[in-house]
Amino acid sequence: MSTALIIEQLLNGLQFGVMLFLMAAGLTLIFGVMGLINLAHGSFYMIGAFACAAVAAATGSFWIGLAASLAAAAAAGTLVEVAVIRRLYDRDHLDQVLATFALILIFSEATRWLFGSFPLYLDIPPVLAGAVALPGGAHYQLYRLAIIGIGVLVAVGLYYLISRTRLGMRIRAGESDREMIAALGVDIGTLYTMVFALGAALAGLAGALVGALQSVQVGMGEPVLILAFVVIVIGGIGSIKGALVGAVLVGLTDTLGRFLLPKLFTVFLGPADGATTGAALASMLIYIVMALILAFRPKGLFPATA
């Protein structure tokens, strides 16, 4: 096992983690600030990927496609918040889960109806094609490095927005006493719509970025959604910092687990049994990590409210 291979796997884990962060950031804000469980968050991921693939195919530009993914996901987010989600803030979690599950079905069928059942493909933009030489003689895809960079930028931007701006203060104030912040003259309803649209746009961005690495198809959002829930539970619901740390932890654990565990078990059990046992355990690994973290820190690594 060469260092080059390990570095590559580490970066893959980091890139996966960053992509999970883009999903988890919106989810944790919406859950933490508004108390809403949004299962349809994965649909925004899918909408972003489809919008990017379709617009990039039509215009020949990945970047116009990327802009379209943000716009489409934010627009879908705004529409859904105003039409449906608003009515759910004061309802219990079961109602929220049912209603947003219905939204998944609606979005999936609508996408199938618009684009058909065959996957779309999205090419990596030419400027980001190719690989970069890394220390140890490895080469790594430039595009994946760019995803890591974008994720870091988004994380810094969001952290600044929430902790330093007046908008962020109002969002946090609404988290603790929604009625009071309204009684001080803040239009909290519109603020929630904006937060929801921002979360949707970030999920759309994640979908578009990943769309160039995988095929773009209906149902692509839900597996990522489940992982994003694991991330926000590990990180502490409502915390952007927690979402980032949790996402990187899950990304690295999952990627390295799938890479290393089969090799490890091969040593003990021989190639045939070792590989299957290792792979089975690897797919459970993040849930084991989550259980361990919750056993010691029931509110996650960075509980949002003090």
Add this chain to the structure above:
Amino acid sequence: MTLLQVSGLESFYGASQALFGVDFSVGQSEVVALMGRNGMGKTTAINSVLGLIRPRGGGVRFIGRDIAGMQSYRIARLGIGLVPEGRRCFPNLTVRENLVAAARQGPWTLTRINSLFPRLEERQDQYAHSLSGGEQQMLAIGRALMTNPQLLILDEATEGLAPVIRQDIWAAIRRLKADGQSILVVDKTLAELLPVADRCFVLEKGRTVFSGKPDELTPELQDRYLGV
């Protein structure tokens, strides 16, 4: 000039009626006391003015506009600053953040709040949940003033505080009055409330039963409406 005019106000909690006809008014630069025993409807009346409870009958006019039934953020933006019962500071925001989060342009700035309540400046980077009750009360008043309201509403701003702190709060209220701030005060300590008030209204079981100058509220009336 009349800032706030409440007439025949009726409000409900679900099916049970809490206000049966409340009348009071606050004029420009006037300090008005809204009084009554526990559970007589003072907080309900204030919350109905601010749109936190939707009044079902009667009228609420602020600077000549009918505000009954408007959303509370719109009412607040017209120029009403609420210091609510129970303070309700945002515990997960720092003192400074509590003050600036909902601030609007006007003569009240952080600097002026800090000179009104020097304790707040000392604690500006502390989270509100770590403050004492008196400091939280000062913060709630400062937070309302930072919205630069035409009318400040104080609901039980001295309740449950140590005597020294109560004196600080009353001193601040007198200073605001001297500056010409219009204030509606709910408080149970008559000894401090009556000297500062220009007019008084007394509620009993959701109705206004007395209105007049503080010296017209004779000991007999006080005993009848406010005694325990």
